[in-house]
Amino acid sequence: MxxxxxxxxxxxxxxxxxxxxxxxxxxxxxxxxxxxxxxxxxxxxxxxxxxxxxxxxxxxxxxxxxxxxxxxxxxxxxxxxxxxxxxxxxxxxxxxxxxxxxxxxxxxxxxxxxxxxxxxxxxxxxxxxxxxxxxxxxxxxxVDNDLPFTDCCPGFGSVAKYIATSTLEASLDVQSMCDSSTKVFILEVMGRHAGWIAAAGGLAGKEPGSAPHVIIFPEHPFEREAFLAKVDQSVKDHGFCVVVASEGAQYDDGRFLSEAGPRDVFGHAQLGGVAPTLANMVKQSLGYKNHWAVADYLQRSARHxxxxxxxxxxxxxxxxxxxxxxxxxxxxxxxxxxxxxxxxxxxxxxxxxxxxxxxEKKMPIHYTTDDGFGITTDCREYLEPLIQxxxxxxxxxxxxKVARLKNHLVEKRLKEPFTP
Structure with a gap:
């Protein structure tokens, strides 16, 4: 046979x-x-x-x-x-x-x-x-690292490495200009209900006071005043503030900070726009000059x-x-x-x-600091091996160099076409 x-x-x-x-x-x-x-x-x-x-x-x-x-x-x-x-x-x-x-x-x-x-x-x-x-x-x-039963999900480690690296590099840029230019930089990353990718940004901050100074997780309800106070204090203490924000950031009632469009076939809201939303809050309430970026597809396609x-x-x-x-x-x-x-x-x-x-596997509560804006030693010990x-x-x-496939289709054997 x-x-x-x-x-x-x-x-x-x-x-x-x-x-x-x-x-x-x-x-x-x-x-x-x-x-x-x-x-x-x-x-x-x-x-x-x-x-x-x-x-x-x-x-x-x-x-x-x-x-x-x-x-x-x-x-x-x-x-x-x-x-x-x-x-x-x-x-x-x-x-x-x-x-x-x-x-x-x-x-x-x-x-x-x-x-x-x-x-x-x-x-x-x-x-x-x-x-x-x-x-x-x-x-x-x-990339969201949210499948149960597995210690980590293939695809996450590379996103984590990209986000940690980007956070580190961008923070050095902002720090070098903060005396006369940008005070606050916000990086929006993927993560609908689980903050694993946002947490990876925390790997960049190995020393006390180093960036990122604020991480926004979906697992912690967003509180505007607490966020602004943390940003303000970071600028006063360090001269600048770097924020890594999950796209799934949401208020206590479950509303996303920024829902960008219609829902997909799985019923998921299209997310995007958390970074400019947070930037507007900072500008209106604190008056600090800021910049923001959205990692978007770059984070999940960065094979290099x-x-x-x-x-x-x-x-x-x-x-x-x-x-x-x-x-x-x-x-x-x-x-x-x-x-x-x-x-x-x-x-x-x-x-x-x-x-x-x-x-969905969300981050354990002991992986985030008591104020909800940082990662703990336990989280760092979990994440660091995955980006090695x-x-x-x-x-x-x-x-x-990338593979260029022929993607040759086999001859169809069924007479009737089908439209999903």
Missing amino acids: APKNAFYAQSGGVTAVINASAAGVIETARKNSDRIGTVLAGRNGITGALKEDLIDTAHEDDDTIRALTHTPGGAFGSCRYKLRNIDENRREYERLIEVFRAHDIGYFFYNGGGDSQDTAYKVSQMAERMGYPISCIGVPKT IASQTDLEQAYAVGEAAVNYALEGRNGIMPVIKRDSSSPYRWHISEAPLNEVANQ GEAYPPYENGLP
């Missing part, structure tokens, strides 16, 4: 190392070609399966697949698409079965965050309920400053996903377990998808 093919797809916001997980999946599958046929990648996530837009990775040579480890973005395209429950929309699941059967797919690997693991879990349940044999394994990824630890873990979860599937496992996700922080040691374990899906090591990409003519 010929080996079954595998389906791999990327979902949600991408990271600097998500393609390393893709390389882990594809290279491990190729090492087991007697048991896994071709890895077919969904063009733009799960919608690629629904539309039968399947990329044949066999058209990519080994060097190109290896180059994915130093290529940011989503090599096969990502999406934000939520499968409804099978009882609400059986049509989508029947379509998936049709596509999987038509292309002899027996393995399903979905690379994403909490909502994506919900999709992976639903597909695993669909397989059982509809009698189609498929091994479904989630592959963790999220990726963490070596993060890169290794991203590859490891992709590799483990294939190995779990070859063991006949279904409905699980590889996770990272910390053995020790100093020296940092970790290993791969597993967690059930039904418990991972739609869960430099994984510089190869360069050509002064710019990073």
Whole structure:
């Protein structure tokens, strides 16, 4: 009997190392070609399966697949698409079965965050309920670091390294000019409900009084007067103030400081604009000259400053996903377990998808200072190992080299088109 093919797809916001997980999946599958046929990648996530837009990775040579480890973005395209429950929309699941059967797919690997693991879990349940044999394994990824059961999430360590570095470098710039120019600098970072990325900015401040002087976490309700008092005191004490603010900063009643637009398909509000909102508060109440910046996509695409630890873990979860599937496992996700922080040691374990899906891991209260504006020693000890090591990409003519995939689509075998 010929080996079954595998389906791999990327979902949600991408990271600097998500393609390393893709390389882990594809290279491990190729090492087991007697048991896994071709890895077919969904063009733009799960919608690629629904539309039968399947990329044949066999058209990519080994060097190109290896180059994915130093290529940011989503090599096969990502999406934000939520499968409804099978009882609400059986049509989508029947379509998936049709596509999987038509292309002899027996393995399903979905690379994403909490909502994506919900999709992976639903597909695993669909397989059982509809009698189609498929091994479904989630592959963790999220810059927000908010998946449960795993010590950290692949993608987070590199964002943390970027934000800590940016905070350090920007603070030196502001400090050098604070006598006659900018007094307050505000950096807005990602993090909807969990402040892990904002906390990473705190790694820049190793000495008493060093920046950042204020960190705004989603876990702590925002209090305008307390914030302004902290900023004012920092300027008086140090001559300047650097603020790192999570985009998910919110008031005690749950309102976000700045909600930028409509909600996505997962029901999440589009966030953005916390930095200028805080800057206006500072200007109106304190009168200090200020500047602000939004890290936005730069923080999650900065492969040139990726963490070596993060890169290794991203590859490891992709590799483990294939190995779990070859063991006949279904409905699980590889996770990272910390053995020790100093020296940092970790290993791969597993967690059930039904418990991972739609869960968020927020920062423990003991990771933030009593005033809610800084990180503790415990938090620093947790974060520092995750940003260790430099994984510089190869360069050509002064710019990073990246993988250029053919993304050759297989011929469609189903007559009826499908619109998700």
